[in-house]
Amino acid sequence: MAGVEVVSEQGFRTDGRKPNELRRIRCKQGVFSHADGSAYIEQGNTKVLATVYGPHEIRGSRSKALHDRAYVNCQFSMATFSTGERKQRPRGDRKSTEMTMHMKQTFEATILTQLYPRSQIDIFVEVLQADGGNFAACVNAATLALIDAGIPLKDYVCACTVGFVDDVTIVDINHLEETNHIAEFTVAMLPKSEQFVMLEMSSRLHLDHLSKVMDMATKACKDVHLVLDRAVRDHVSEVWQQLGNT
């Protein structure tokens, strides 16, 4: 354990948050006009941009085409200046490849792909500044971008991270907390139906604590959902007004 205490005796975390408190989420849909859908999200100091192209014809190798559903193509990339230490490669390293795969699996489970046979949907995410919970921020950004692109989803996919340290469950962990080797969960779920679509855990956790952690994760994802839903509604009403309606 590093010298830093993750949760103080008074019950506050290093950045002054309470254990169940999310970082401030600021998000915006439709940031770019060239893409079919785009979104930018800031969760604390983690800043992510997502763009969606499609559904369109299969690009590149035709053999990727699926006869009964759409092919979901993802790319996760981190800018070389996004981390404390400079990253050598923005994409293509093991971590990015793993993130890409998780994104693909998460969204294949959520997009109604059967509506677009033989076509392709591209989801590209770029992390501009990383401060923990990168994957969660990417999933949230991609959800907003998919909604902006008008692609039918089962539900919002809301993601967050949960940590467990010294018998305390903490949500939305930042980079400093991440480096303390705490048990970390990355959860992506459909908040309305309370179904998990992605769940990843690092380190060890006693089984007795699992239900407590999952409850916290569910609550946090629902909180994220509220924020995202608000942003989508604001965006839609803004566009509606721009179209000359009142």
Added chain:
Amino acid sequence: MADVFKKVEPAEYYRRHLTHDARPDGRQLLAFRDVVVSVGTIGTADGSALVRLGGGGTTVVCGVKAELASPRPDTPARGYVVPNVELPALCAATLRPGPPTALAQTLSQAMADLIENSGCVDAGALCVSPGRLVWALHVDAVCLAHNGNLADACAAAVVAALRDTTLPAITIDDETGRVRVDSGRERAPVAASAFPVAASFAKFDNDILFADPTAEEEALATATVTVATLEDGSLCLLHKAGGSAMTEKELQQCVDRAQVRGAELRHLVNKVAASKEC
């Protein structure tokens, strides 16, 4: 109706606009798009800038990361700058994921030339200990949206980010040779006074000259030329990659326009930098 005409006959559509000294987006031939610059947008970088042309049509974010490195053998007392331009698949519908495209590589080289020729970074000041330790500045420009004229946007982002870059003070223990970052002392800026600004022009039908082409205009243009100028009026980059020939008069027109543009952008970036400080 105009939309259909544009799709069916894009060249004719542009020809009719351009011959009347107008562009489909309402600009005059030698007018540039509006520029938005913000500096210090990325907290994890040592210096950063975001540049948007025409309300986000073209967007480039640039971050500078400084690393301590051994100097190159031929220049033991000089640090070095490594610029890189990235065009990820997210920036345009036509781009595919994969290795850097020819355009990205050309732009990276153009940025390296621009920094080298203009002397906008004082390489001597990047030296920590001659022959042993120097700063290597990795200047990474990521294109987030591509709607033409990446050269100008990248140059503006790179230069603004370098002007925003500060380096921590370093102390080297003479006995043990240990290198320590001195966080107590103030961070020092790296940028020299030189401030290059690039301006791009394109030719249509081998005779109509216009400034700051969009992606559509670039696709239809018969030639493009990029001119970078310094505040004293000298040129630090002139790049014309083939295409239709240009007369001396036209080239002079480009240079004159680039000078005016340079003054405008310098004023803007200085204002943004000043507003960040206070």
